[in-house]
Amino acid sequence: MKNNNEMLALFENYLAQMQLPEEPQLLYQPIIYAMSAGGKRIRPTLLLLSCEAFGGDVRDAMSAAAAVEMFHNFTLLHDDIMDNALVRRGKPSVYAEWGENVAILSGDAMMIYAYKLLRNVPDEKLPRIMDIFSEMALQVCEGQQYDMDFEHLKKVAVAEYMNMIELKTSVLLAGSAMIGAVMGGASEEDCRKIYRYALELGLAFQLQDDLLDSYGAEKVLGKKIGGDILEGKKTCLMLNAMSRATEQDREVLRHTHLDTSLSAEQKIARVKEVYDRYDIPHIINQQITTRFERALTILSTLDIPAERTVYLKEFAQNLMGREK
Secondary structure: OOOHHHHHHHHHHHHHHOOOOOOOHHHHHHHHHHHOOOOOOHHHHHHHHHHHHOOOOHHHHHHHHHHHHHHHHHHHHHHHHHHOOOEEOOEEOHHHHHOHHHHHHHHHHHHHHHHHHHHHOOOOOHHHHHHHHHHHHHHHHHHHHHHHHHOOOOOOOHHHHHHHHHHHHHHHHHHHHHHHHHHOOOOHHHHHHHHHHHHHHHHHHHHHHHHHHHHOOHHHHOOOOOHHHHHOOOOHHHHHHHHHOOHHHHHHHHHHHHOOOOOHHHHHHHHHHHHHHOOHHHHHHHHHHHHHHHHHHHHOOOOOOHHHHHHHHHHHHHHHOOOO
16 A cells, blocks of 8 residues: 555655646636646545555546646636635735636636546446545635625634535535545445545644644744634634623724724734633644544444554654644
8 A cells, every 4th residue: 555655755756747738828728737836635545544544556546636637727727716826835825826817718718628637537337436526626716605695794613613614615625535436446334434434534634724824833824814803803812702702802803803093913912812812723623633533433434444544643643744
């Protein structure tokens, strides 16, 4: 069996050999740019690890893994347009480099090409994988819409936020794991379990991402801390604090990011003072740990030898192992 790094290397080699059309240049060049910009490749890696864990041949699953990565990068192109984001992975975004119209059309082409890649899946498995992929893709769009809706709502419940990140973030990871399991010949019960494993892991990862945005180390993360606070974003920290705070502290949480008399550092410090008052970092850390441990527990119930889950456990540990 191949470990995480070996699987990633195999996938990168597959991507490097994948030939996209050259013309029209302004359609395909941004796709090549986006797909070659790096990224963790966590979704295709998990798909391939899942396939091999259930005894499948990862060579047969490469096109499905590429489809998932293509779809993921399509969502990033469109997200950058909606967020007016000029930087992606430390480089100019496609939106910044080529403009809105090109980013829309190239993104559309990426989504279509993702389905085209699925044609290489063995015929007997294609209908099931198409169902998983299409449902996954639709749910990601639903999650994005909820995320946009939240920007205009005065009040968002913690449960609503968790549902949103499940759809927007975790479903793509879970769908990837499930597709890999189908490719590996897993039973329907094990397919559902591996889906739940990845769903819990994805939720833990997103909660950790929210926490690190306010409490991480800039040198480790490679970005400024406190961006979510400065945007007044409704993260799990903000919503958990709002559900526990006095009305006076809620006013601080609602309006600090809009206070032009404060510097960015002062705004971040003021909001974090409220978070600390209600022990929000500890609460979120508990939630992260619970979901991470739940994911690992699910792995132990799969109907395969324990040694075949070693690299799925390693994947989970690597994903959650970022320094705080």
